[in-house]
Amino acid sequence: MTAFPRWLTLFSLLAVAAPVAAAPGDADFAKALLMKGVGFDTVKGRGKVPPYAAYLKSVLVAGGFADSDIAIEPVGEMANFHLVWKGSGKKPPLAIAGHMDVVEANPKDWVRDPFTAIEADGFVFGRGAGDNKFDVTMVVSTLIALKSQGFTPNRDIHLFLSGDEETEGVTAELQAKQAKAAGVELLLNSDGGGGGIDAAGKPIGYSLSAAEKTYADYQVTVTNAGGHSSRPTGTNAIAQLAAATTRLADYKFIPQINDITRASLIAQGRSTGGATGAAMLAFAANPRDAAAIAVLRAEPGLVGQIGTTCVPTLVSGGHAPNALPQKAVLTVNCRIFPGVKVETVRAELEKVVADPAVKVTTGQEWVSTPASPLRPDVMAAVTRAVAAARPGAVPVPAMDAGASDSVYYRALGIPSYGVSGMFMEEKDVFIHGLNERIPVAAIAPALVHWRVLITELAK
Ligand SMILES: [Zn+2]
Structure with a gap:
Protein backbone atom coordinates (compact mmCIF):
# COMPACT_ATOMS: atom_id res chain seq x y z
CA MET A 1 0.00 0.00 0.00
CA GLY A 193 0.94 43.95 3.85
CA GLY A 194 3.02 40.85 4.54
CA GLY A 195 6.58 39.91 5.30
CA GLY A 196 9.86 38.94 3.74
CA ILE A 197 12.30 36.21 4.70
CA ASP A 198 15.88 35.53 3.66
CA ALA A 199 17.15 32.31 2.08
CA ALA A 200 17.55 30.77 5.54
CA GLY A 201 13.92 31.53 6.40
CA LYS A 202 14.79 34.35 8.82
CA PRO A 203 12.27 37.23 8.79
CA ILE A 204 13.70 40.42 7.27
CA GLY A 205 10.71 42.70 7.68
CA TYR A 206 6.95 43.00 7.82
CA SER A 207 4.86 45.71 6.16
CA LEU A 208 1.64 46.77 7.82
CA SER A 209 -0.15 48.59 5.06
CA ALA A 210 -1.96 51.61 6.49
CA ALA A 211 -2.23 53.91 3.49
CA GLU A 212 -2.71 53.60 -0.22
CA LYS A 213 -2.02 55.91 -3.08
CA THR A 214 -4.93 56.82 -5.33
CA TYR A 215 -4.85 55.22 -8.74
CA ALA A 216 -6.03 57.49 -11.55
CA ASP A 217 -5.78 57.57 -15.36
CA TYR A 218 -5.97 60.83 -17.28
CA GLN A 219 -6.48 61.41 -21.00
CA VAL A 220 -4.39 64.10 -22.62
CA THR A 221 -6.08 64.97 -25.91
CA VAL A 222 -5.36 67.18 -28.91
CA THR A 223 -8.02 67.54 -31.61
CA ASN A 224 -8.09 69.70 -34.71
CA ALA A 225 -9.54 69.84 -38.22
CA GLY A 226 -6.77 67.77 -39.82
CA GLY A 227 -6.52 67.88 -43.61
CA HIS A 228 -4.52 66.44 -46.51
CA SER A 229 -1.01 65.31 -45.61
CA SER A 230 0.33 67.10 -48.72
CA ARG A 231 -0.83 70.43 -47.28
CA PRO A 232 0.75 70.83 -43.82
CA THR A 233 -0.88 73.62 -41.84
CA GLY A 234 1.81 74.22 -39.28
CA THR A 235 -0.24 72.71 -36.46
CA ASN A 236 -0.14 68.96 -36.05
CA ALA A 237 -2.03 67.12 -33.31
CA ILE A 238 0.63 64.40 -32.99
CA ALA A 239 3.46 66.92 -32.75
CA GLN A 240 1.55 68.97 -30.17
CA LEU A 241 0.83 65.87 -28.13
CA ALA A 242 4.47 64.77 -28.40
CA ALA A 243 5.65 68.11 -27.00
CA ALA A 244 3.10 67.86 -24.18
CA THR A 245 4.20 64.27 -23.49
CA THR A 246 7.81 65.33 -23.06
CA ARG A 247 6.83 68.05 -20.59
CA LEU A 248 4.66 65.62 -18.61
CA ALA A 249 7.35 62.94 -18.53
CA ASP A 250 9.94 65.41 -17.26
CA TYR A 251 7.70 66.87 -14.56
CA LYS A 252 8.31 66.06 -10.90
CA PHE A 253 5.65 66.58 -8.23
CA ILE A 254 6.67 68.24 -4.97
CA PRO A 255 7.69 65.50 -2.50
CA GLN A 256 5.37 64.69 0.40
CA ILE A 257 5.51 62.73 3.64
CA ASN A 258 3.01 61.40 6.20
CA ASP A 259 3.22 59.43 9.47
CA ILE A 260 3.19 56.14 7.62
CA THR A 261 5.84 56.90 5.01
CA ARG A 262 8.01 58.58 7.66
CA ALA A 263 7.93 55.47 9.87
CA SER A 264 8.53 53.27 6.87
CA LEU A 265 11.47 55.33 5.55
CA ILE A 266 13.13 55.43 8.97
CA ALA A 267 12.84 51.66 9.45
CA GLN A 268 13.95 50.91 5.88
CA GLY A 269 16.69 53.55 5.99
CA ARG A 270 18.24 51.95 9.06
CA SER A 271 18.21 48.47 7.58
CA THR A 272 19.24 49.53 4.06
CA GLY A 273 22.30 51.59 4.98
CA GLY A 274 24.65 53.13 2.39
CA ALA A 275 23.80 56.23 0.38
CA THR A 276 20.22 55.12 -0.19
CA GLY A 277 19.62 54.42 3.50
CA ALA A 278 21.12 57.78 4.43
CA ALA A 279 18.87 59.52 1.90
CA MET A 280 15.80 57.78 3.37
CA LEU A 281 16.70 58.97 6.87
CA ALA A 282 17.55 62.48 5.65
CA PHE A 283 14.24 62.75 3.79
CA ALA A 284 12.32 61.49 6.86
CA ALA A 285 13.98 64.26 8.90
CA ASN A 286 13.52 66.93 6.23
CA PRO A 287 11.30 66.26 3.22
CA ARG A 288 12.78 69.35 1.49
CA ASP A 289 16.33 67.91 1.48
CA ALA A 290 17.19 68.25 -2.22
CA ALA A 291 20.14 65.84 -2.18
CA ALA A 292 18.05 63.13 -0.46
CA ILE A 293 15.19 63.71 -2.90
CA ALA A 294 17.53 63.27 -5.86
CA VAL A 295 18.78 59.93 -4.53
CA LEU A 296 15.27 58.62 -3.77
CA ARG A 297 13.84 59.77 -7.11
CA ALA A 298 16.48 57.70 -8.89
CA GLU A 299 15.21 54.50 -7.22
CA PRO A 300 12.09 53.03 -8.93
CA GLY A 301 11.19 51.24 -5.69
CA LEU A 302 11.29 54.46 -3.65
CA VAL A 303 10.25 57.32 -5.91
CA GLY A 304 6.59 56.48 -5.34
CA GLN A 305 7.04 56.65 -1.56
CA ILE A 306 7.91 60.34 -1.58
CA GLY A 307 5.00 61.82 -3.49
CA THR A 308 2.66 61.64 -6.43
CA THR A 309 4.02 60.11 -9.63
CA CYS A 310 2.53 60.25 -13.13
CA VAL A 311 3.79 58.51 -16.25
CA PRO A 312 2.62 58.35 -19.88
CA THR A 313 1.48 54.76 -20.50
CA LEU A 314 -0.56 54.61 -23.74
CA VAL A 315 -0.70 56.70 -26.90
CA SER A 316 -2.82 56.77 -30.03
CA GLY A 317 -3.25 59.25 -32.83
CA GLY A 318 -4.05 59.87 -36.47
CA HIS A 319 -6.43 57.97 -38.74
CA ALA A 320 -4.61 57.51 -42.09
CA PRO A 321 -1.02 57.61 -43.31
CA ASN A 322 -1.88 60.34 -45.84
CA ALA A 323 -3.98 62.62 -43.60
CA LEU A 324 -3.11 65.25 -41.04
CA PRO A 325 -4.12 63.81 -37.65
CA GLN A 326 -7.45 65.06 -36.30
CA LYS A 327 -6.85 63.55 -32.91
CA ALA A 328 -4.00 62.33 -30.69
CA VAL A 329 -4.53 60.92 -27.20
CA LEU A 330 -2.12 60.07 -24.43
CA THR A 331 -3.00 58.15 -21.26
CA VAL A 332 -1.17 59.23 -18.15
CA ASN A 333 -1.30 56.90 -15.15
CA CYS A 334 -0.88 58.51 -11.76
CA ARG A 335 -0.36 57.18 -8.26
CA ILE A 336 -1.50 60.05 -6.09
CA PHE A 337 -0.24 60.67 -2.57
CA PRO A 338 -2.94 60.09 0.11
CA GLY A 339 -4.92 63.24 0.81
CA VAL A 340 -4.37 64.84 -2.62
CA LYS A 341 -7.49 65.19 -4.78
CA VAL A 342 -7.71 63.64 -8.25
CA GLU A 343 -8.88 67.02 -9.60
CA THR A 344 -5.88 68.79 -8.08
CA VAL A 345 -3.54 66.51 -10.02
CA ARG A 346 -5.58 66.99 -13.22
CA ALA A 347 -5.27 70.76 -12.92
CA GLU A 348 -1.54 70.45 -12.22
CA LEU A 349 -1.03 68.28 -15.31
CA GLU A 350 -2.86 70.86 -17.43
CA LYS A 351 -0.54 73.55 -16.08
CA VAL A 352 2.50 71.41 -16.95
CA VAL A 353 1.25 70.89 -20.50
CA ALA A 354 0.90 74.68 -20.82
CA ASP A 355 -0.90 74.52 -24.17
CA PRO A 356 -4.58 75.50 -24.41
CA ALA A 357 -4.99 73.16 -27.39
CA VAL A 358 -4.15 70.19 -25.15
CA LYS A 359 -6.94 69.04 -22.81
CA VAL A 360 -6.43 66.92 -19.70
CA THR A 361 -9.49 64.98 -18.57
CA THR A 362 -10.44 61.95 -16.56
CA GLY A 363 -13.51 59.94 -17.40
CA GLN A 364 -13.80 58.04 -14.17
CA GLU A 365 -14.47 58.70 -10.49
CA TRP A 366 -11.31 57.43 -8.83
CA VAL A 367 -11.60 56.71 -5.12
CA SER A 368 -9.10 58.75 -3.15
CA THR A 369 -8.50 58.04 0.51
CA PRO A 370 -6.68 59.38 3.51
CA ALA A 371 -4.01 57.38 5.33
CA SER A 372 -5.39 55.32 8.21
CA PRO A 373 -4.25 56.35 11.69
CA LEU A 374 -1.79 53.99 13.35
CA ARG A 375 -4.23 52.81 16.04
CA PRO A 376 -2.43 51.57 19.16
CA ASP A 377 -4.72 48.51 19.48
CA VAL A 378 -4.04 47.46 15.89
CA MET A 379 -0.29 48.14 16.16
CA ALA A 380 -0.11 46.09 19.38
CA ALA A 381 -2.10 43.18 17.96
CA VAL A 382 -0.12 43.04 14.71
CA THR A 383 3.15 43.31 16.66
CA ARG A 384 2.12 40.29 18.78
CA ALA A 385 0.90 38.37 15.74
CA VAL A 386 4.02 38.71 13.62
CA ALA A 387 6.30 38.07 16.61
CA ALA A 388 4.39 34.89 17.44
CA ALA A 389 4.37 33.72 13.83
CA ARG A 390 7.95 34.71 13.00
CA PRO A 391 10.04 35.41 16.10
CA GLY A 392 12.13 38.52 15.52
CA ALA A 393 9.76 40.11 13.01
CA VAL A 394 8.52 43.64 13.74
CA PRO A 395 5.78 45.38 11.74
CA VAL A 396 6.64 48.60 9.94
CA PRO A 397 3.85 50.85 8.61
CA ALA A 398 3.76 51.02 4.83
CA MET A 399 2.00 52.85 2.01
CA ASP A 400 0.91 50.82 -1.02
CA ALA A 401 0.93 52.00 -4.62
CA GLY A 402 -2.85 51.17 -4.87
CA ALA A 403 -5.45 49.99 -5.31
ZN1 LIG B 1 -5.10 40.61 -4.29
Missing part, protein backbone atom coordinates in the same frame (compact mmCIF):
# COMPACT_ATOMS: atom_id res chain seq x y z
CA THR A 2 1.21 3.45 -0.79
CA ALA A 3 1.02 5.84 2.10
CA PHE A 4 -0.61 8.97 0.75
CA PRO A 5 0.46 12.29 2.14
CA ARG A 6 -2.07 13.48 4.69
CA TRP A 7 -3.26 16.42 2.58
CA LEU A 8 -4.18 14.10 -0.26
CA THR A 9 -6.45 12.11 2.02
CA LEU A 10 -8.06 15.31 3.22
CA PHE A 11 -8.24 16.65 -0.30
CA SER A 12 -10.08 13.54 -1.50
CA LEU A 13 -12.45 13.72 1.42
CA LEU A 14 -13.12 17.36 0.68
CA ALA A 15 -13.80 16.55 -2.93
CA VAL A 16 -16.37 13.92 -2.03
CA ALA A 17 -18.11 15.42 0.99
CA ALA A 18 -16.99 19.00 0.91
CA PRO A 19 -16.86 20.02 4.56
CA VAL A 20 -14.37 18.21 6.74
CA ALA A 21 -14.13 18.76 10.46
CA ALA A 22 -10.76 17.04 10.85
CA ALA A 23 -8.13 19.04 12.71
CA PRO A 24 -9.37 22.51 11.82
CA GLY A 25 -6.66 25.11 12.22
CA ASP A 26 -3.87 22.70 11.45
CA ALA A 27 -1.59 23.31 8.50
CA ASP A 28 -2.63 20.22 6.57
CA PHE A 29 -6.28 21.19 6.82
CA ALA A 30 -5.50 24.68 5.56
CA LYS A 31 -3.31 23.37 2.75
CA ALA A 32 -6.07 21.07 1.53
CA LEU A 33 -8.51 23.98 1.58
CA LEU A 34 -6.09 26.19 -0.34
CA MET A 35 -5.44 23.57 -2.99
CA LYS A 36 -9.12 22.89 -3.47
CA GLY A 37 -9.71 26.67 -3.68
CA VAL A 38 -7.15 27.14 -6.47
CA GLY A 39 -9.17 24.62 -8.50
CA PHE A 40 -12.02 27.15 -8.80
CA ASP A 41 -11.00 29.21 -11.84
CA THR A 42 -12.26 32.52 -10.45
CA VAL A 43 -11.05 34.72 -13.32
CA LYS A 44 -13.60 37.37 -14.33
CA GLY A 45 -16.21 36.08 -16.75
CA ARG A 46 -16.02 32.36 -15.94
CA GLY A 47 -18.76 32.23 -13.32
CA LYS A 48 -16.66 30.39 -10.74
CA VAL A 49 -16.75 32.95 -7.94
CA PRO A 50 -20.23 31.88 -6.69
CA PRO A 51 -19.28 28.15 -6.56
CA TYR A 52 -16.07 29.07 -4.71
CA ALA A 53 -18.11 31.17 -2.27
CA ALA A 54 -20.54 28.27 -1.80
CA TYR A 55 -17.63 25.95 -1.17
CA LEU A 56 -16.13 28.23 1.49
CA LYS A 57 -19.54 28.49 3.11
CA SER A 58 -19.89 24.70 3.20
CA VAL A 59 -16.51 24.41 4.90
CA LEU A 60 -17.43 27.06 7.50
CA VAL A 61 -20.82 25.47 8.17
CA ALA A 62 -19.17 22.07 8.61
CA GLY A 63 -16.74 23.84 10.96
CA GLY A 64 -19.52 24.97 13.28
CA PHE A 65 -20.97 28.18 11.81
CA ALA A 66 -24.70 28.36 11.21
CA ASP A 67 -26.02 28.47 7.68
CA SER A 68 -27.71 31.76 8.57
CA ASP A 69 -24.35 33.31 9.62
CA ILE A 70 -23.26 33.45 5.99
CA ALA A 71 -24.93 35.34 3.14
CA ILE A 72 -23.85 34.92 -0.47
CA GLU A 73 -25.35 37.67 -2.55
CA PRO A 74 -24.94 37.70 -6.34
CA VAL A 75 -23.15 40.76 -7.75
CA GLY A 76 -23.28 40.40 -11.53
CA GLU A 77 -21.61 37.05 -12.22
CA MET A 78 -19.55 37.51 -9.04
CA ALA A 79 -20.65 37.23 -5.42
CA ASN A 80 -20.56 39.07 -2.14
CA PHE A 81 -19.60 36.61 0.61
CA HIS A 82 -20.47 37.94 4.05
CA LEU A 83 -20.03 36.03 7.30
CA VAL A 84 -21.08 37.54 10.62
CA TRP A 85 -19.74 35.91 13.74
CA LYS A 86 -21.81 37.45 16.54
CA GLY A 87 -19.76 38.48 19.53
CA SER A 88 -20.67 39.64 23.02
CA GLY A 89 -20.88 43.22 21.79
CA LYS A 90 -18.42 44.71 24.30
CA LYS A 91 -16.61 46.50 21.47
CA PRO A 92 -17.75 47.79 18.07
CA PRO A 93 -17.52 45.23 15.24
CA LEU A 94 -14.39 44.60 13.23
CA ALA A 95 -14.20 43.29 9.68
CA ILE A 96 -11.75 41.11 7.82
CA ALA A 97 -11.58 41.35 4.03
CA GLY A 98 -10.21 39.23 1.21
CA HIS A 99 -11.04 38.53 -2.40
CA MET A 100 -12.11 35.36 -4.16
CA ASP A 101 -11.31 36.35 -7.75
CA VAL A 102 -7.92 35.94 -9.40
CA VAL A 103 -6.01 37.52 -12.27
CA GLU A 104 -6.12 35.76 -15.65
CA ALA A 105 -3.49 33.10 -16.30
CA ASN A 106 -2.78 31.57 -19.70
CA PRO A 107 -2.21 27.81 -19.24
CA LYS A 108 0.01 27.78 -22.36
CA ASP A 109 2.52 30.05 -20.66
CA TRP A 110 2.61 28.16 -17.39
CA VAL A 111 4.77 25.14 -16.61
CA ARG A 112 1.74 23.55 -14.88
CA ASP A 113 -2.01 24.09 -15.26
CA PRO A 114 -2.65 27.32 -13.31
CA PHE A 115 -6.06 26.12 -12.12
CA THR A 116 -4.96 22.78 -10.69
CA ALA A 117 -3.06 23.29 -7.48
CA ILE A 118 0.14 21.26 -7.49
CA GLU A 119 2.53 20.73 -4.62
CA ALA A 120 6.15 20.44 -5.71
CA ASP A 121 9.57 21.44 -4.37
CA GLY A 122 8.08 22.76 -1.15
CA PHE A 123 5.58 25.03 -2.89
CA VAL A 124 1.91 25.04 -3.79
CA PHE A 125 1.64 26.26 -7.38
CA GLY A 126 -1.48 27.75 -8.93
CA ARG A 127 -3.16 31.02 -9.87
CA GLY A 128 -4.39 32.60 -6.66
CA ALA A 129 -2.25 30.35 -4.42
CA GLY A 130 -0.88 33.63 -3.12
CA ASP A 131 -3.20 36.43 -4.21
CA ASN A 132 -5.50 36.17 -2.35
CA LYS A 133 -6.62 32.57 -1.77
CA PHE A 134 -3.70 32.02 0.62
CA ASP A 135 -4.85 34.50 3.23
CA VAL A 136 -8.56 33.85 2.54
CA THR A 137 -7.89 30.21 3.37
CA MET A 138 -5.85 31.05 6.46
CA VAL A 139 -8.59 33.32 7.79
CA VAL A 140 -11.33 30.75 7.11
CA SER A 141 -9.26 28.00 8.77
CA THR A 142 -8.55 30.21 11.77
CA LEU A 143 -12.20 31.18 12.25
CA ILE A 144 -13.21 27.51 12.15
CA ALA A 145 -10.49 26.59 14.64
CA LEU A 146 -11.43 29.38 17.05
CA LYS A 147 -15.11 28.54 16.80
CA SER A 148 -14.56 24.84 17.37
CA GLN A 149 -12.37 25.60 20.39
CA GLY A 150 -15.15 27.60 22.01
CA PHE A 151 -13.70 31.10 21.50
CA THR A 152 -16.34 33.82 21.91
CA PRO A 153 -15.37 37.16 20.38
CA ASN A 154 -16.10 40.28 22.42
CA ARG A 155 -17.21 42.03 19.24
CA ASP A 156 -18.91 40.97 16.02
CA ILE A 157 -16.45 39.76 13.41
CA HIS A 158 -17.49 40.31 9.80
CA LEU A 159 -15.72 38.43 7.02
CA PHE A 160 -16.21 40.09 3.64
CA LEU A 161 -14.89 38.29 0.57
CA SER A 162 -15.22 40.26 -2.64
CA GLY A 163 -15.59 38.85 -6.13
CA ASP A 164 -14.00 41.47 -8.37
CA GLU A 165 -11.03 43.01 -6.58
CA GLU A 166 -8.80 42.44 -9.61
CA THR A 167 -11.26 44.15 -11.96
CA GLU A 168 -14.15 46.52 -11.17
CA GLY A 169 -14.21 46.50 -7.37
CA VAL A 170 -18.03 46.67 -7.33
CA THR A 171 -18.38 44.04 -4.59
CA ALA A 172 -16.01 45.76 -2.20
CA GLU A 173 -17.75 49.09 -2.65
CA LEU A 174 -21.01 47.40 -1.64
CA GLN A 175 -19.35 45.55 1.24
CA ALA A 176 -17.78 48.72 2.61
CA LYS A 177 -21.28 50.25 2.78
CA GLN A 178 -22.58 47.14 4.56
CA ALA A 179 -19.66 47.34 6.99
CA LYS A 180 -20.37 51.00 7.66
CA ALA A 181 -24.06 50.25 8.26
CA ALA A 182 -23.12 47.48 10.70
CA GLY A 183 -20.94 49.88 12.69
CA VAL A 184 -17.62 48.25 11.76
CA GLU A 185 -14.85 50.38 13.25
CA LEU A 186 -11.79 48.89 11.59
CA LEU A 187 -10.86 46.59 8.73
CA LEU A 188 -8.13 43.98 8.57
CA ASN A 189 -7.46 43.43 4.87
CA SER A 190 -5.79 40.07 4.21
CA ASP A 191 -4.90 41.30 0.71
CA GLY A 192 -2.17 43.74 1.74
CA SER A 404 -6.89 47.34 -3.00
CA ASP A 405 -10.38 46.84 -1.56
CA SER A 406 -9.29 48.94 1.45
CA VAL A 407 -9.90 52.14 -0.52
CA TYR A 408 -13.67 51.68 -0.33
CA TYR A 409 -13.56 51.27 3.45
CA ARG A 410 -11.14 54.17 4.00
CA ALA A 411 -13.33 56.34 1.79
CA LEU A 412 -16.19 55.73 4.27
CA GLY A 413 -14.01 56.55 7.26
CA ILE A 414 -13.22 52.96 8.30
CA PRO A 415 -9.48 52.72 9.08
CA SER A 416 -8.04 49.79 7.12
CA TYR A 417 -4.88 47.78 7.56
CA GLY A 418 -3.23 45.36 5.15
CA VAL A 419 -2.08 42.55 7.42
CA SER A 420 -1.42 39.44 5.32
CA GLY A 421 -0.01 36.46 7.20
CA MET A 422 2.30 35.62 4.31
CA PHE A 423 6.07 35.75 4.64
CA MET A 424 8.10 34.75 1.62
CA GLU A 425 11.38 35.29 -0.18
CA GLU A 426 11.38 38.07 -2.76
CA LYS A 427 12.53 35.63 -5.45
CA ASP A 428 9.41 33.49 -4.95
CA VAL A 429 6.89 36.30 -5.39
CA PHE A 430 5.06 35.70 -8.66
CA ILE A 431 1.73 37.29 -7.77
CA HIS A 432 -0.20 38.21 -10.96
CA GLY A 433 2.67 36.55 -12.85
CA LEU A 434 3.69 33.18 -14.20
CA ASN A 435 3.78 30.07 -12.03
CA GLU A 436 2.39 31.79 -8.93
CA ARG A 437 3.38 29.84 -5.83
CA ILE A 438 3.48 29.92 -2.06
CA PRO A 439 5.90 28.04 0.21
CA VAL A 440 4.15 25.20 2.04
CA ALA A 441 6.21 26.22 5.08
CA ALA A 442 4.41 29.61 5.10
CA ILE A 443 1.08 28.01 6.04
CA ALA A 444 1.68 27.09 9.70
CA PRO A 445 3.08 30.53 10.71
CA ALA A 446 0.25 32.28 8.83
CA LEU A 447 -2.26 30.35 10.94
CA VAL A 448 -0.46 31.50 14.08
CA HIS A 449 -0.49 35.07 12.73
CA TRP A 450 -4.24 35.14 12.14
CA ARG A 451 -5.06 33.35 15.38
CA VAL A 452 -3.09 35.85 17.48
CA LEU A 453 -4.31 38.85 15.49
CA ILE A 454 -8.00 37.92 15.75
CA THR A 455 -7.86 36.86 19.40
CA GLU A 456 -5.89 39.96 20.43
CA LEU A 457 -8.45 42.26 18.84
CA ALA A 458 -11.55 40.30 19.84
CA LYS A 459 -10.78 38.74 23.22
